[in-house]
Amino acid sequence: MMALQAFFDRSAQAGKVVVRDPPKFDLESYIANYDGRTRIDRLLVIGTSCPPLAVEALRAAVREAKQGKDVDLYLNTCQALFAISPDDPLAKADMTWADTRTKQIKAEGDRLEAELKGYKNNLIKESIRMGSEDLGNFAYSTGDFASAAKAYTRMRDYATLPKHIAEMTLHQTLVALAQHQWMPAASHLTKLRTLHPSLAPADKPKFDHVGYALAGLAELAGRNYRDAAMLFLRADPQVFTAAAGQPGSAGEPVAGVVWPRAVLTPNDVAVYGGLSALASMSRAELQARVLDSSMFRSFLELEPHVRRAMAFFVNAKYAQCLSTLEAYRGDWLLDVYLQPLVGEIFAMVRQKCIVQYFEAFSCVSLDEMARQFPPTVLAPSAVKTPATSTKTSAKDSATADSTPVLEIRSELRALIESGILPARLDIPNNNLVSPPSNPRREVLLSALEDAEEYERTLRLRLSKINMVAAGLEIQAPNDEGRGRVGGDGVVGGLRGGKGTRGGRWA
Amino acid sequence: MANLVATLLSFPPDHYTVAPPSKVIYDRDVREYVKQLDKISASSFVKAVDGQELIDLLDPIRNSIAYLYTIVSELQSIASSKPKPLPDDLWTRLSIFCTSFDPIQIRYVGNEFRRLLEHLERLARVYNSPRVPVQLMCAGMLRMDPSGATFTSTHLLYVQLCLEARTLEEALPILDKPIVGFPSQAIKGIEEQPLCADHQVSSAYITLNSGLSSAVSAEDVQEYYLLGAITYIGLRQWRKALTFLEHVLVAPTQNTATGLMLEAYRKWLLVALLIEGKSPSFPRGVNQEALRKIKPTSKAYEAFADIYKSGNLLRLQAEADAGQGLWQDDGNIGLVRQVIRHFTESQVINLSKTYVALPMLDIAQHLGETPAVTAQYLGFLATSGQLNASLERNSATSDTSSQILRFYSDRSSGPLAQSEQQLHAALVEQKQRILELAHQLKDGNRRLSLNKDYLEYAKTRRDRKEQARDGGAMDLDWAGPGEDEDMMGDLR
Numbered sequence: 001m002m003a004l005q006a007f008f009d010r011s012a013q014a015g016k017v018v019v020r021d022p023p024k025f026d027l028e029s030y031i032a033n034y035d036g037r038t039r040i041d042r043l044l045v046i047g048t049s050c051p052p053l054a055v056e057a058l059r060a061a062v063r064e065a066k067q068g069k070d071v072d073l074y075l076n077t078c079q080a081l082f083a084i085s086p087d088d089p090l091a092k093a094d095m096t097w098a099d100t101r102t103k104q105i106k107a108e109g110d111r112l113e114a115e116l117k118g119y120k121n122n123l124i125k126e127s128i129r130m131g132s133e134d135l136g137n138f139a140y141s142t143g144d145f146a147s148a149a150k151a152y153t154r155m156r157d158y159a160t161l162p163k164h165i166a167e168m169t170l171h172q173t174l175v176a177l178a179q180h181q182w183m184p185a186a187s188h189l190t191k192l193r194t195l196h197p198s199l200a201p202a203d204k205p206k207f208d209h210v211g212y213a214l215a216g217l218a219e220l221a222g223r224n225y226r227d228a229a230m231l232f233l234r235a236d237p238q239v240f241t242a243a244a245g246q247p248g249s250a251g252e253p254v255a256g257v258v259w260p261r262a263v264l265t266p267n268d269v270a271v272y273g274g275l276s277a278l279a280s281m282s283r284a285e286l287q288a289r290v291l292d293s294s295m296f297r298s299f300l301e302l303e304p305h306v307r308r309a310m311a312f313f314v315n316a317k318y319a320q321c322l323s324t325l326e327a328y329r330g331d332w333l334l335d336v337y338l339q340p341l342v343g344e345i346f347a348m349v350r351q352k353c354i355v356q357y358f359e360a361f362s363c364v365s366l367d368e369m370a371r372q373f374p375p376t377v378l379a380p381s382a383v384k385t386p387a388t389s390t391k392t393s394a395k396d397s398a399t400a401d402s403t404p405v406l407e408i409r410s411e412l413r414a415l416i417e418s419g420i421l422p423a424r425l426d427i428p429n430n431n432l433v434s435p436p437s438n439p440r441r442e443v444l445l446s447a448l449e450d451a452e453e454y455e456r457t458l459r460l461r462l463s464k465i466n467m468v469a470a471g472l473e474i475q476a477p478n479d480e481g482r483g484r485v486g487g488d489g490v491v492g493g494l495r496g497g498k499g500t501r502g503g504r505w506a
Numbered sequence: 507m508a509n510l511v512a513t514l515l516s517f518p519p520d521h522y523t524v525a526p527p528s529k530v531i532y533d534r535d536v537r538e539y540v541k542q543l544d545k546i547s548a549s550s551f552v553k554a555v556d557g558q559e560l561i562d563l564l565d566p567i568r569n570s571i572a573y574l575y576t577i578v579s580e581l582q583s584i585a586s587s588k589p590k591p592l593p594d595d596l597w598t599r600l601s602i603f604c605t606s607f608d609p610i611q612i613r614y615v616g617n618e619f620r621r622l623l624e625h626l627e628r629l630a631r632v633y634n635s636p637r638v639p640v641q642l643m644c645a646g647m648l649r650m651d652p653s654g655a656t657f658t659s660t661h662l663l664y665v666q667l668c669l670e671a672r673t674l675e676e677a678l679p680i681l682d683k684p685i686v687g688f689p690s691q692a693i694k695g696i697e698e699q700p701l702c703a704d705h706q707v708s709s710a711y712i713t714l715n716s717g718l719s720s721a722v723s724a725e726d727v728q729e730y731y732l733l734g735a736i737t738y739i740g741l742r743q744w745r746k747a748l749t750f751l752e753h754v755l756v757a758p759t760q761n762t763a764t765g766l767m768l769e770a771y772r773k774w775l776l777v778a779l780l781i782e783g784k785s786p787s788f789p790r791g792v793n794q795e796a797l798r799k800i801k802p803t804s805k806a807y808e809a810f811a812d813i814y815k816s817g818n819l820l821r822l823q824a825e826a827d828a829g830q831g832l833w834q835d836d837g838n839i840g841l842v843r844q845v846i847r848h849f850t851e852s853q854v855i856n857l858s859k860t861y862v863a864l865p866m867l868d869i870a871q872h873l874g875e876t877p878a879v880t881a882q883y884l885g886f887l888a889t890s891g892q893l894n895a896s897l898e899r900n901s902a903t904s905d906t907s908s909q910i911l912r913f914y915s916d917r918s919s920g921p922l923a924q925s926e927q928q929l930h931a932a933l934v935e936q937k938q939r940i941l942e943l944a945h946q947l948k949d950g951n952r953r954l955s956l957n958k959d960y961l962e963y964a965k966t967r968r969d970r971k972e973q974a975r976d977g978g979a980m981d982l983d984w985a986g987p988g989e990d991e992d993m994m995g996d997l998r
Contacts, residue, residue, distance in 0.1 A: 426862040451936040470688035472724040474759035
């Protein structure tokens with residue numbers, strides 16, 4: 001227990017995410033939704049960020065890794081477990097297993113290479129393609145992403161059907177996602193969407209539903225929230241959920257992978273899509289595109305609290321919206337893809353809430369603002385050390401309420417200065433005041449401004465025209481240099497020094 | 507000698523007062539008269555006649571041409587002889603002439619008139635009180651061409667003089683008149699109206715042949731604008747200075763840049779900071795190739811502008827200090843100092859975008875000054891018209907630190923309020939200026955369309971069109987009869 005405590009204190013000090021309260025989900029049933037690499041990835045994230053679940057998660061990760069072919073991953077998980085629980089029997093890496101597994105991998109790799117070579121000699125396209133695919137899959141499972149990407153790329157030359165290319169693209173996406181390369185992943189998926197017209201009608205929905213969900217994920221991770229939301233909204237819940245299969249059953253693979261289990265579940269689509277939409281859309285848009293969308297509604301039914309947060313936002317109940325999100329902050333911080341984004345997304349939603357809330361008023365006291373948007377809830381410090389910050393906020397509310405006001409004041413000031421919030425602060429009266437609107441005056445002012453700009457342009461134009469008409473044009477110099485700025489950037493002397501004559505008075 | 511007087515007085519003939527002559531006859535008479543005057547030697551003008559000076563027999567309003575000849579001869583003789591005190595009544599005569607001559611007559615003797623102005627300029631340099639000749643020169647130029655809209659070699663001379671004599675504000679009457687025309691060759695067969703006719707634009711009679719201006723080059727025009735900009739900078743009229751600098755930058759060029767453009771670009775960057783706090787977009791029509799040559803040599807200025815935008819006073823100050831020698835050499839040190847002063851001012855002014863009101867202590871903290879200094883500073887900003895705000899004193903104490911600065915939301919209230927009527931009036935005035943410009947633009951367009959190159963282009967185009975019509979194609983270019991659209995008409 002001592003090691004665990006020390007490990008997480010160090011992480012918190014280093015600014016890493018630490019979720020001290022246990023999440024709302026049950027680890028075992030949560031992780032049962034996933035297969036393959038993402039299972040170990042997710043367990044590792046939970047194991048290194050959440051003290052109450054750390055040991056359990058890492059032990060599961062070690063057991064899981066030992067069944068796989070990625071020896072480095074196994075050693076890493078062992079090391080992670082050792083850091084928090086040195087006495088755990090699983091934390092001691094099984095080196096004999098590692099040695100034999102390395103040898104096995106080497107042998108299998110050689111065998112696949114040899115087979116591929118044989119296919120190449122026979123010049124049968126389909127065999128070469130499948131041989132490359134096998135080699136890519138194998139390299140992916142051993143964690144050798146560079147070779148995997150190379151093998152998958154080779155498939156293109158031997159593809160005979162558009163479907164083959166689509167499959168290859170999906171493989172490449174998976175490799176890119178595993179390496180956290182969001183931009184290449186997104187571009188692979190764009191390619192997949194351009195293939196859509198040439199695919200066989202029966203294959204279309206399969207590739208589509210995977211493509212949209214994955215593309216949404218790639219954009220989300222690349223912080224393009226609006227694009228992400230639009231892509232998630234196009235994913236078809238029926239096809240996607242069906243592909244996931246029932247718990248225990250395998251589900252329907254596309255390109256040899258059951259995507260809803262290997263990368264993101266329908267529940268994840270709901271959370272990822274919902275949060276991207278909340279962060280990037282206006283109230284009207286949220287209602288029309290998300291809440292009223294018959295397709296996305298089915299996803300949202302899986303995560304009702306996301307739907308609730310959106311409904312609160314649409315109905316202008318901003319405080320409830322924020323507190324609903326806040327309740328799940330811990331859960332989302334333990335998600336492998338959301339972890340680095342939660343703070344940013346929450347801050348965006350909060351900004352939008354403040355701006356939208358204030359839109360309805362001409363003047364709000366800062367006390368009221370602080371009550372509506374309790375500063376400590378989403379302040380950056382809360383991300384790292386939620387336990388301590390809740391303690392201080394409790395103390396504050398007990399003693400004096402001036403600190404929240406000060407905090408909201410500086411937050412509002414930052415919003416105003418960055419031009420997000422159209423308002424001004426009245427410090428002596430402790431008010432937030434909306435800018436006066438005087439449309440008549442504004443029109444006059446803008447007309448005057450336009451006219452001035454128009455006059456300026458016209459005058460310069462006229463001057464130029466008249467100079468040309470009078471034959472006053474600056475001739476290109478015959479000899480480079482004298483009196484001119486030469487092409488090589490050397491400043492020539494000013495014309496007889498006359499030009500600087502007035503310089504003294506400048 | 508009496509003969510000379512008779513010749514001088516022979517124009518305008520008496521019968522003009524009875525029946526004003528037609529423009530053509532007037533034109534013929536004047537030319538004949540000037541031909542006669544040109545035959546008379548310069549020395550005869552300065553001789554006394556019957557114990558009376560010749561000039562006293564002439565009326566500067568009626569006999570403007572003769573008066574001009576006489577006074578120029580006199581100035582000439584003074585200039586060529588040894589320095590001696592100027593005759594007392596010379597100034598009187600000069601000022602009477604410059605403020606009252608008949609500009610129509612003078613159009614015919616441009617060369618002499620220009621020499622008069624040049625003498626005045628020379629006098630201003632040697633005379634210990636330059637203001638008088640400077641003012642006379644200005645009066646003469648504006649009487650000759652009240653619109654001041656045609657550039658002449660005297661324009662450049664005058665601005666140079668004002669800068670050297672440090673009489674900056676004297677240059678304003680000339681600088682404030684927008685230049686729309688340049689002396690050029692009259693186009694044969696088209697612009698052969700007599701000089702005395704009522705021309706719509708002054709460039710119709712200020713031509714290269716008229717002698718009112720010596721030949722000017724594009725560099726002269728650029729120098730005029732640059733010196734004008736320096737004058738405006740000296741008078742802290744930033745907006746006008748910026749426009750003048752832009753005039754230098756948009757000068758037509760065959761993809762080459764001049765040192766004047768380089769200097770203008772550097773000043774332009776600095777002045778733009780004073781007005782907008784950032785580098786504005788380039789005016790349209792700047793030659794991109796020329797710009798490409800200027801920019802790499804002005805990196806220090808661009809860096810300075812970037813730091814200004816980043817909003818860090820210490821860095822700005824450090825950059826200004828680092829470039830001290832450069833600013834000094836370019837004659838821009840004053841501008842750089844001005845920019846730094848303006849930086850603090852704009853910080854306070856920008857507070858009004860974030861706050862309705864805030865305590866003095868906060869501002870003092872923001873500026874890193876004591877409340878007393880801050881209060882003084884704010885008072886200065888408010889009285890100099892840069893800050894639309896007022897200081898409210900807390901009635902309980904007289905301590906300055908408890909004061910509150912209250913910004914007014916916009917210019918509709920507060921000490922710097924502008925009423926809607928004022929805005930409307932400004933708009934109407936603006937409209938008038940634009941309409942006038944549009945008129946001049948038409949004229950410029952007409953002149954360009956008479957350009958030889960354009961005519962050739964138009965001819966080939968017409969030929970091609972005729973060929974096409976022969977082939978049976980329809981003339982699709984016909985735009986139909988239409989009036990010019992009155993865009994601002996509904997403003998009235």
